[in-house]
Amino acid sequence: MANRLAQATSPYLLQHADNPVDWWEWEPAAFEEARRRDVPLLLSVGYSSCHWCHVMAHESFEDETIAAYLNEHFVPVKVDREERPDVDAVYMEAVQAATGQGGWPMTVFLTPDAEPFYFGTYFPPSPRHGQPGFLQVLQGVHAAWAERRDEVTDVAGKIVQDLSGRVMPFGDAGDSAPGEEDMAAALLGLTREYDAVRGGFGGAPKFPPSMVLEFLLRHHARTGSEGALQMAADTCERMARGGIYDQLGGGFARYSVDRDWIVPHFEKMLYDNALLCRVYAHLWRATGSDLARRVALETADFMVRELRTAEGGFASALDADSDDGAGRHVEGAYYVWTPEQLTEVLGEEDGELAARHFGVTEEGTFEEGASVLRLPQQEGVFDADRIASIRRRLAEARSRRPAPGRDDKVVAAWNGLAVAALAETGAYFARPDLVEAAVAAADLLVRVHMDEHAGLARTSRDGRAGANAGVLEDYGDVAEGLITLAGVTGEGVWLDFAGLLLGHVRERFTDEESGTLYDTAADAERLFRRPQDPTDNAAPSGWTAAAGAMLSYAAHTGSDEHRTAAERALGVVRLLSRRVPRFIGWGLAVAEAGIDGPREVALVGPRDDEATRALHRTALLGTAPGAVVAVGAEGGDEFPLLADRPLVGGAPAAYVCRHFTCDAPTTDPSHLAQVLNAPQA
Template sequence: MNRLAHETSPYLLQHADNPVDWWPWSAEAFEAARTANKPVLLSVGYSSCHWCHVMAHESFEDEATAGYLNEHFVSVKVDREERPDVDAVYMEAVQAATGQGGWPMTVFLTPDAEPFYFGTYFPPAPRHGMPSFRQVLEGVRAAWSDRRDEVAEVAGKIVRDLAQRELGHQGGRPPGEGELAQALLGLTREYDPQRGGFGGAPKFPPSMVIEFLLRHHARTGSEGALQMAVDTCERMARGGLYDQLGGGFARYSVDRDWVVPHFEKMLYDNALLCRVYAHLWRATGSELARRVALETADFMVRELRTAEGGFASALDADSDDGSGRHVEGAYYVWTPAQLQEVLGEDADLAAQYFGVTAEGTFEHGQSVLQLPQQEGVFDAERIESAKRRLLAARAERPAPGRDDKVVAAWNGLAVAALAETGAYFDRPDLVEAAVGAADLLVRLHLDDHARLTRTSRDGRAGANSGVLEDYGDVAEGFLALASVTGEGVWLEFAGLLLDQVLARFTDRESPESGALYDTAADAERLIRRPQDPTDNATPSGWSAAAGALLGYAAHTGSEPHRTAAERALGIVRTLGPRVPRFVGWGLAVAEALLDGPREVAIVGPGDRDGGAIALHRTALLGTAPGAVVAVGTPESDEFPLLAGRPLVGGEAAAYVCRNFTCDAPTTDPERLRAALGG
């Protein structure tokens, strides 16, 4: 066992018995490199990364390769999900140098952590124009030994170039109607009208863009925005990207038609998409959206919830195919013969329903289950029976591995999704699951100074500090939970986190710029302080924080929080019209700002009052972008919005305000619905 044996990350533990003498990212590792006068090999990946596993098997488990590494390098292994700051800094360098990036990420550093040579996956032998990993190692060693001045010059130039990439003054002005209209036009140009989604293969689920489209439709009535959201959601849900038996989404589709997924299932994708489909149902009443939202929520609770009440990060793409080989997608794909074995006389019906063919839609005559035809033409009872039997048969297969570390940010996304889905569809068990995860975040990830820890595992907090996305996404989850449960403690916790954002993640030298950093001012110093306002697979920390700041300000009337949100959205004014696909959540937050957001106070004579319950549900189902909801008795002091809001004629009442103007209170759910949409 090497030094990784003492780590909590499942990814690092996968490498704990490698013959490579791995170090975790630490000052001690770089001091060892400095003392031994060796370059550092930095290898970054994550537990459900297919090519990370491949390179590990081919190179890091190979005794000869490991021996060469141990003799000539100090090798450092990083889980990108535990240290997104390290990943972001060096991925920016890789992309700048090579024009592309990905994982595994392979970077060679000086003992001062300055990068000088980059790559991703390297094969064990030269292949398709790529050098072998051994050739790369030998080349780097030769450069380090014979051309040290050149290496130092290259490393210094890269660090200087990265430093110049810091985002400048954005003016702090949020986008207006014009910029949002330009963003919608840009999305329309990139939209795939035949298949749904945006751009070509590979296709990733555009969760945050769909949230923007739904909010834009709610605010402006744009039928074009709604149609792009509806069609994309339907194509994703009917394709192989969605698990037609067990619910939940794979990470992305390798083709334009959503047929063949990359089979890993990530918590963040499923949390975001669960919320998207719940919001789509709220806007349209779509039965498909309702089913997918609930099935995805049930998948998260069934397969990702940990014993401590949090949610695990991911399920692997690969699993044992039954013959001892670890194969991508083995758990999920079917042949006609396998259907026959499980279903007997219903096999042909299931093959037609799920699009399973003799040729297959995947590899080796296997098919990914889809819904290529309208379900109404099939016998619903027989289909449901077939699905139950197939799911039971699949459960007998070797299951994919699970990365069971709890990431704060992704659990915040799950809390928001499960709380809202549970409230919309009268599923108190889902709300309870959201409360359980939120309790874990408070109990284990939040210290006495309101500082977050990034990860935990098996009830043990990790060593890494939370980054901006942790604070923004957890605060977002807490705000959603406050609106759903009527428990003001979640609003209080959100405020504590957002005060940390204002104190430690803003540009303190130029606060008017609205700039935010991904790491705190007192975090470990890297070669560059990472700063990225663009969405990737999750909302950027920048836009997540802006959204939570805006929601908290609507709840409390806090001017500093609202001002910070408006200033942070200045970058969306710049990027939205140019690259709208990559600032979807920022655009969604801007929609909320333009709509107010609306502040809804529901007061009732008691917790179980039927009138208050009906008004509360109506408020939650309103489509007004980013609306916040507070519920309680007039005497409650848990929510500032309830202050000075009396009952009306002794009955429960709803108060709706925005932009310092309030409507007359109403006791009628229909009038409230008209005021909020839905």
């Protein structure tokens, strides 16, 4: 059998390269093969750190009997949802419409015309808990295809017609950005859904509300709302003290299976950690919280230490599962401890202290009496130096355990988020190494992923770009990262690259008539529906990420076209801010920047001058929502904001502007801080 997945750039596809299943990638040849053989296709979608994807692979796709039946009666197609979010989105919409739920692995049966007709997620190999076995499903679908073909194709046609005909309810949103009343309504809606006891929103499972937290911090900065700050600060503290946060190595797991942030689903994703690193850095900027500072830095260090690739980019994820030391692949094995294991590493006295400090009990919070580590709600109960020593010793002992697997493909969008987070965190805390890591990742994105004419490649691996075209979130998040990096480094070339990407957004992703944005380019592969979704998922929606980048670019350059495009794209936020504020968090954060200006800060002076550096640091630490910063020598042409901005009395000066109309310049960092940190009157 030809191993078609052996040359894939996706580690997820490579995990299946040795299956007895005769997998195809998503490509025209697979559908041509299905037509030639007159059989349906099995579309299986997952990702490398997905626990249940691994389970189904082991139970079914490695089973010779199931594989033989699948190969004989179907054309099996394997898709990495992280490489092809467009394929994932359109078929997940079909799964959710048909079953009322979704998830991964996603299992969809298609006609040779790519029309879906039967759906599911994980199937066990044999019937279990009222769920049919996978072989039963295959046999049933094959029988229906062979004996009731007209019925199957009729169902498929109706599903496609229904989904293709759905009109997203954005028509009444208008094409102008939301205003202060919309932000107040969103805050009220979030307050109603807020878990005042545990932090966060909703019940179990509980996901880090990264984009909503950014909105709350920006809303507080603009209005002085103590309620918004309290929700953000309390949620961040609860997560940081919970098991969802890695108390030894830094970084966050994907979500908590309970309402209290205790037991995580252990996979660690780049996008979560980039977003939360930035949130905690911004929380420190607003409050001076020592806990926020520590978490921001530990999360940044985790990304650089465990996710950075040899080429300077950042890998996508770490698996939830790892070897438990007894030859079993177990979720969370790398991270959990029993009291006996603590004593073995630390000795009896420190082992007992560690168990009390980190909440490790005989019963355990996980399987077989093991516990995740979490922190007490009150610090200072135990000697800080002793606890620091315990943490170091436990981390060293854990490093000798079998490590979780790493998905080392570089996803453009998530690397853009990492660039923004590392650049700001490095600037805030005088960590030039973090800024250098951000520069290296940005350089990889420009060199390997970016083509001036073709646009962005979605992924790369080992310095080689994948064949999958970037989607809207790639353009929006990379542009956001590059604009942020330009403000931190004073290198205007990053702003230029961001402008090239946003040119693609306006030309290839924007509906000219309505100003709404599509997730795929106009010249991308045509699926039965062109995906379009302004709501956030695990990361900011491409729609609002692009709108935010266009707003920042307009603030830097004075471009009315980009400002207008951003405001038209934000029209949907007005509609959704009142209905589902939890799911439009990044759009709300961008809207806060638009209402505030955003402020444009031009810093004129030699970049190696201490006075310029003091003004630059003050500007970066300003809490004005979405403020952009340009720094350079008098008469420099790297940033449009610096044009016609002279020194003041021969000294470096800061100009704070809105829409290129500036207040009187200042040479005093404390005055600049007062201007940038004061809520709107």
